[in-house]
């Protein structure tokens with residue numbers, strides 16, 4: 001009976017002992033299983049990333065890369081990024097003087113660890129299908145094949161649908177959609193024959209959502225997204241990759257060069273464009289996306305990214321926001 005009062009104390013000591021044993025076992029388990037597993041996984045991940053990086057570098061080094069719209073903005077920065085990675089560039093544009101200046105600029109970019117190449121230049125207008133086809137022929141004749149085609153060139157648009165002539169819609173579609181798909185189709189058979197190639201389409205957040213007063217531009221970018229999504233599915237069987245890049249605002253001349261309802265140049269540097277990401281940053285994303293053979297990338301700030309989700313998850317709310325935006329912009333213009 002005297003033992004009874006001592007029981008809780010014994011139980012407590014036993015529980016403490018059991019807890020200590022459990023804690024000890026847990027520590028043993030942590031030090032013998034969890035920590036090695038964690039470090040092992042981190043090590044494997046680091047090796048995997050390193051191998052991925054090395055494979056990407058090898059892929060870009062010596063690759064024949066065609067960049068359209070290389071005379072300015074994102075195209076120019078892509079040219080610099082791929083040149084620095086050791087790719088053999090074909091720089092495309094409408095202005096041969098600007099292309100020559102770029103070749104000169106690239107020649108001053110030295111990379112002691114990389115073998116860099118003097119780019120080839122091709123002058124053509126994407127809105128003229130004949131010149132596009134001639135350019136593709138010239139590229140294949142001169143370089144034999146194309147590894148990576150970056151369909152970057154494009155123009156934007158500002159205007160109300162009701163005031164815009166069909167010729168303006170056609171001009172934007174010719175430049176942003178028919179030109180790039182003509183070039184792609186012209187180079188595709190040679191890629192299929194080699195069972196190797198990578199086609200990149202620089203689309204836009206506006207290939208996923210439509211905002212008011214950008215009808216022709218948003219339509220051309222939606223068409224781009226759709227075409228290259230179809231292409232990706234069709235050419236995977238030939239080991240050809242397709243990457244669609246959808247940037248938000250980038251600090252380039254895009255808004256300055258935009259066409260308006262009557263076909264004239266908009267000539268305004270928009271606030272959103274001026275405050276966007278730098279073209280060099282986006283070019284680096286393009287380079288990595290190509291190196292990692294990504295199927296698509298959205299490169300945008302928080303609001304445009306949220307807008308894409310909102311459009312898909314709560315379309316009615318998105319449409320209301322766009323209608324409000326349209327009314328506000330119209331009022332601001334009228335006043």
Ligand SMILES: NC(=O)C1=CN([C@@H]2O[C@H](COP(=O)(O)OP(=O)(O)OC[C@H]3O[C@@H](n4cnc5c(N)ncnc54)[C@H](OP(=O)(O)O)[C@@H]3O)[C@@H](O)[C@H]2O)C=CC1
Nearest residue numbers: 069071072073074094125126153154204249250252253254
């Ligand atoms: N800036 C932005 O905010 C965003 C841009 N984008 C996309 O990025 C891409 C590059 O535009 P960005 O660098 O911003 O704009 P820029 O105006 O700086 O560059 C556009 C390039 O396209 C070329 N181009 C235009 N029309 C034609 C044509 N008919 N034939 C051949 N080349 C042509 C221009 O050549 P030229 O020098 O002769 O005019 C120029 O090199 C475009 O597809 C654009 O839609 C996507 C999302 C956002």
Ligand SMILES: CCCCCCCCCCCCCCCC(=O)OCC(=O)COP(=O)(O)O
Nearest residue numbers: 156157204205206247248249255304306307310
């Ligand atoms: C839950 C909160 C949701 C917040 C979302 C609200 C929606 C607000 C609308 C935002 C519109 C973003 C548009 C982005 C457009 C864009 O990034 O376009 C890139 C371009 O191609 C630029 O070309 P442009 O000629 O239009 O300058």
